[in-house]
Amino acid sequence: MAAAQPNRLQHGGRIDRSRPLAFSLDGKAYTGFAGDTLASALIANGVALVGRSFKLRRPRGIVGGGAEEPNAIMQVGEGAKTQPNLPATQIELQQDLVAHTTRGWPSVGFDIGAISDFFGRILGAGFYYKTFMFPRSFWNYYERAIRLSTGFGEAPASPDPDAYEHMNAHCDVLVAGGGPAGLIAALVAARSGARVILADDGNEFGGSLLAGADAIDGAPAMDWVAGVVAELREIPDCVLLPRGAVLGYHDHDFLTLAERCVADPRGPGDATRRDIRPRARERLWRIRAKRVILAQGSFERPLAFCNNDRPGVMLASAVSTYIHRYAVLPGRHAVVFTNNDSAYRTALDLAGAGVKVAAIVDSRAGGGGALAAQARVVGIPVLQGRVISDVTGKNRVRGVSIAEWSGDSWENVTSTVRIDCDLLAVSGGWSPAVHLHAQAGGRLDWDESQLCFRPAHASEKQRQSHDSAGAGNGRQSLNECLTDGLRAGTEAVAKLGLEPAAIKAPAASSAGEAPIEALWRVPAERDADRCPKQFIDLQNDTTVADIRLAVREGYRNVEHVKRYTALGFGTDQGKLGNINGMAVLAAALGKTIAEVGTTTFRPVYTPVSFGTVAGESVGGLYDPVRKTALHESHEAAGAPMEVVGQWHRPWYFPRAGEDLHAAVARECLAVRNSVGAMDASTLGKIDARGPDVVKFLERIYTHNVGRMKLGRCAYGIMLGEDGMVMDDGVMARLGENHFYLTTTTGGAANALNWLELWLQTEWPELEVYLTSLTEQFSTIAVAGPNSRGLLEKLGCDIPLDRDSFPFLTVREAVLAGMPASLFRVSFSGELAFEINIASHFALDMWRKVLDAGREFAIAPYGTESMHVLRAEKGFIIVGQDTDGSVTPVDLGMNWLLSREKDFLGKRSLGRPDCLRKDRRQLVGLLSFDQRTVLPEGTQLIEKTGRTTPVPMCGHVTSSYHSACLDHPIALALVAGGRARKGDTLFAALPGSEPVPVQVVSPVFYDPKGERQNV
Amino acid sequence: MLLITCPWCGPRAETEFSYGGEADIARPLDPDALSDAEWADYLFYRGNPRGPHREKWNHVHGCRRWFGVERDTVSYRIARSFMLSAGGPGADADAGPESGGDANTEQED
Missing domain, CATH: 3.30.70.1400 (Aminomethyltransferase beta-barrel domains)
Structure with missing residues (x-):
């Protein structure tokens, strides 16, 4: 049922009224149109309250129109596809979209936590640090309770069924931002023959032009946009990425970009690329660019006045966006509050849409420029030299109090006028989006006339591969932005060695503007620490008073103040409030804003889903799988696999009814008593x-x-x-x-x-x-007293007896009709042969070995039996019995160390630390009770008792039940262990009494090594 | 992600390489002649400079050759790649650092 959209304009906007879309918020059904965002559709339906604040649980409404939105943070979708933390201003409306507010339990309208607003006085900066630290051991309990009450949305409980993908790309020029400056920069670069990628985080190109009624070359600006986009679309080496947010500017001009892929390509501004169809939900682009042009525009700043967080207080530019782009009215009775000229345009937009603008409150005694004159012409009252000292209304703005202002932010004012309104459009000036510039290592300069940080280029430009253009470069008028974009594009192609195409800068109308005035904190009827809350960061409830408190408590550095007050910590990363916060900090410290500086800009620019980061690297594609040439035989035999490195190795070969222990016992006994065969190809x-x-x-x-x-x-x-x-x-x-x-x-x-x-x-x-040769050759180990007989049965063209083919020798042979190298080596201590064979023969050889072995009751064995067999002999496994801190002397391998030559590491064996008597040395351990298999990693202690701390004298590195010895065996590293044979130690087992163990030789079976040498 | 020029293969993404620490650490010819302190100096102590740093990289997922890179540890800018021994492309005949330069990596022929 197409419910009425009471705030929808009859005409205009970039929405498709012929395509209504049903959606729901918190279970309530609404209708919007194709081309809406969730935010614009909610405004159309008169939904003002969209969440509650993080700490104080105050009711909040939509503030912005894009990535800067701090309040309308939504949980979208259900079940496995649900996604938290999406700003409603960036969610494209789709049919049957299901959204939930994330910050109000049990509901946004009634929130138990709102009681904390009542106690707001004690929830100042650093409240959590101060209150929940003592006693320290209680932190675990505090944290659980705090986390429950924060409510940042929910992660899906089951695996995400959608596909995500990664795309690598190279280009000559990457243009980030498809507003006027970015478009013309991309156009000149593409016309000059450069390979161009143009990305914009919106669903349509145009940037600020989407939100206004500008004219370019005497025609509607969006006609110009359409012409440029159409031309770029036809240039083969130009890739257009709408819905593509550049997230990070990494080393050496490597940039990451997240593209939201659209399922329904009929939507306005659909994906324009012909080469890639949207199969994935999101796509991460990894782009290496030769030149980068940053044209991401600027963010409007709010003003810090009392109760500036009430639903209905919006950025002036957002109000214009909702009117022009989405044809919705965020209110019916508006007041505009500004310290600069741009908000006058919003007042005119409101008046043009039929909204009564009760007043423009301009802090500047001298008022505005040409736009102010226009406002007066259409009959909007302009109050100069005045500020809004307070806001009334709780779940919705009801009115504002207006006071005359002397020009001092920290003096108290007296309000003289009260005006009713349901919408307060605010502008505190503009901050260029310098995030990527800063990520790339670019410096920022404080511009005292425009009151903003802007990219510093002059000194660094020669070394940098990136350039900023347009509003993001501190340009304000449309004309300046177009000229600057053309300049940046032209310079980029020139640096690439291409001949820049000649393009005449398009002309736009521009109005003479009066300068902005500094108004970082709006004066109130009481002083800054006692007046109603003046919010700086809406998402984290950081106020002017909080920042001043942090300074009083000794914080001086902007990075520390950020962490203490949580300024800029939210999903919006302070896009709205950071500069205001730094200015308030500067005032409290008695410094200039330039001296205080900004916090560090880090990737990512806007939140990104884990699915996008992971891309295809999930499930079976998470890690490469290496299989030996014998793998299909192992699988057919039903062997469970053990992953070693990336190799999948058979762990054991169970027969019907056998578990791991039964199978391993049988396999080990087969090797000791007859013959076994193992796939050792991964060596x-x-x-x-x-x-x-x-x-x-x-x-x-x-x-x-x-x-x-x-x-x-x-x-x-x-x-x-x-x-x-x-x-x-x-x-x-x-x-x-x-x-x-x-x-x-x-x-x-x-x-x-x-x-x-x-x-x-x-x-x-x-x-x-x-x-x-690891993959070219496969290795089949045949071990056991009957291994020689087995090879003879297979048919071998060389004699295999002990004298002709002694232990520790290698022979080329033809075995079972296949050429192979035979090694008489043994990792089990038994008579054994390793058959090394070209991998394409290996499976055939393996089958022939198992066939021929039937008469010897051969057992194929896996990694587990291999471990047991070698541990019975005291053979180490590097990385299991050693850990990078073990010398050959510690392992008792002095016999391997040549005295006659130098070798890598030899000199280090003479270092004092390597000669210490208490170094941990390899020993064997036997459990006195003859049955406890010690868990590997178990710590060894000298004696039992309750005195702490308990000194640890070693740890278990390998531990198994030995079937042929019929008792457990373990290898361990024990301090001074070789001199302690016969001593009793205790294995400290969690949850039970320590188990006494005896230190013995690490060789448990056939200590003289006779069995392998027969 | 760094863009590193392998002297044999050309510019490649950092993920194709592995890092081998400071270059120009010569193994002592007669380790036994060194005191423990001298050996420890060779074994453990590195310059860790702020600024230009000559370091070893291995094109481990490519041609598997080791080579040298002069990288600024502050800006991460790579002034040049060079051979660690005579005879190959970019052989480090004159070890003088490259001055200025716009490109991240320069290969010497």
Whole structure:
């Protein structure tokens, strides 16, 4: 049912009256039109109250018309698609849009928290810091209660079903802002042959022209806009991004931009690009630009008078926007309050739309310029040298009190006149949107005549790739903005080395303006700390008095005052109130605004959804997945996967009815008693060759590489220069100057980079070539007393007996008809062979191994059994039993350290700290009770007892139940551990009594190593 | 995100590179001859200057070559990329810093 829209004008606006759209707010049904924002549609329906303030719970209405809106913060959509914290002024109305106010529980109309307004006196700056600090241990309780009462909307409870995407783009010129300056800058750049991206956060280009009735070259300004957009659309290298908010200006001219994609392309100002259809809800553009033109316009400032937060107090420019762009009337009886000329235009707009303007209250004794004269002509009373000292009305403005003003903000005034009104349009001057300029490292200058911070260019321009243009560059009239945009566009293409196209600056009418007057705090009937609240930041309820209180309490720096008073902390990031706040701070400190300066501008410029930031990197695309050549066989066998780095490795191979522990016990016993097979393909594999390879590897590895005979394998470790174990693996000498190195699964890339670092930077004179073979070759480990018999059964063209093919050697062979390298190495301590084979043979080989193994009751085993088997032998895993603070001496690997040569990290092993007797050393642990499997990471303590703090003497690094030993085993790092064998320590388990454990050798099984050497 | 010029591949986004710390730290030829303090100086102590900084970068997701970059630690402007040893493009024959310059990165041929 198309409910009446009582505040909708019959004609005009950029809305489509033939397309009514039904929507709801807090469950109540309304109707608006295509082209509306949620804010304009609410105004059309006479909804004045849209939220409650953050701290004081005061009723609030719509204040602005765009990104600066602090009050009308909505929760849009339902269920998994709901999105919090959207300003109603930027929500395009859609059919069946469901919105909720977020700041009023149980309802915006009746808010329990409004009682805090009653206690507003005690809720001054830093209230939370002061009140809830004591006792300190209660903070957890305080915080919970405070968070409940803040109500910043709700995150969806289930995964977002919508798609988001990221787009990378390069361009010659990025123009941020599609108002008059941005449009003409983009036009000249595009005509000159530059690749251009023009972005604007609105759904339509035009910027300030959308909100007025300006003329360009004697015709309506929007005709000019339409002409420029139509031309740009036809230029192939020009990308137009309406609904595209530039969020951040990052290092080296990298910019991020969030584009809201429209589902319904029939809407006005639909996405104009031909190449990309909207599949995603939002799209993050990552743009590298050669030149950037910032033409984001300016924000109107409010004025800080008493009760300036009442619903019905709006920015003058927003009032004009609602009239011209959306054809809605925010009120019927208006008063305008200003310290500059621009608000006179709003008064004229109101009068032209049939609204009675009771008065223009102008703080300036001398009044305004040409526009003021026009206002008088149409019969609007102009009160000069006066201010609004207070506002009446609670849920809606009812009237204003007007006082004469002497010119001193801090003196009290007496109101003499009261005027009834339901709309108060306010203008405190204009602040250029310098956010991106500042993010890019640009400085700001205080302009004392226009009373604003504007981009400082002169000294830095030579070095910068960005330029500002138009209102964002401190230009005020439309004519100046067009000229400045043309200049910026022309200079940008010239800097790119292109011939700038000649364009004549379009001409707009402009009225002579009288200068703005400083009015940072409007005087009231009582002094600044006792008068009714004068709000600076509406979203955070920061008042003039709060800032003055912060100064009285000793705050001096603008960044500190910001954090203490929460000035500029909201979703609007202080777009409305920051400059006013800094001016009040400057007055309280007795400094100039330039001396106080601004807070730091940081990305993002406007709020962005998590979905946009994440883009496609969700679910299965969150992290790359690496699968071995045998993966499909493991999947078919039903093996659960363990993610190691990005590799998906089979964790264990359960048979029917088996859990992890049963499967692992069976797999381990198979290896110990017969034979098992494991996919070890994820090990890092590096081919190293070249005339200097021995010299190079001698410097990298700790053992004597040069002494390795052809065909020999050796266990090797590499250390960081700090002497700490970095990686380990088996290496094999395949030729005089040819080695094959393996690394840990997780450390493969780092190890290769480490080798390359030294080779390329420190020893470039060495001729060595390193090639990663990790994916080209697969590795099948066959382990157990029957492994030799299994290989013989597969058919091998070389003898496999101990004398022909001894432990720690490598042989080329044809196995089961396939060429392979066989390594006699063992990570289980059993007789074992590692079959290294080209990855395209690997799956066939794996199947043949399992087939042939059937007679030996072969068990494929996964990472869990591998861990148990190696721990039974005391073999470490780098990164599990070490953590970057463990030396080879700590691990008992002195036998690996050559005395005859230097190697990376060797000198560090002689540092005093590495020689300390109480360093944590690798030991084994046995639980006295023969059944407690200690959780990995468990802290070890010397004795039980309640005396705190309890000194910790070590921690458990690996811990399993050993099936073949039938008791738990653990590896641990214990202070001075090697000298403490036989000692009793206690494992501190949370929630239970400490468990006594005995320090033993880390080798639990076959301590002499006989089983692998048969 | 920095735009870094690899001497072999040209300008690329920072995400293709990994950082390797301060350049020009030569490994002592005879570590055993150093006192603990001297070794610690090589191992742990770095200049951390405010302003121009010569540092190592690895084009780890590209050609995998290590090279040098002179980057200003305040403005992040990159004056130049250079080879860490003789023989390649941008070889660091004259180690003098590049003056001025508008572009973020300059590759020397």
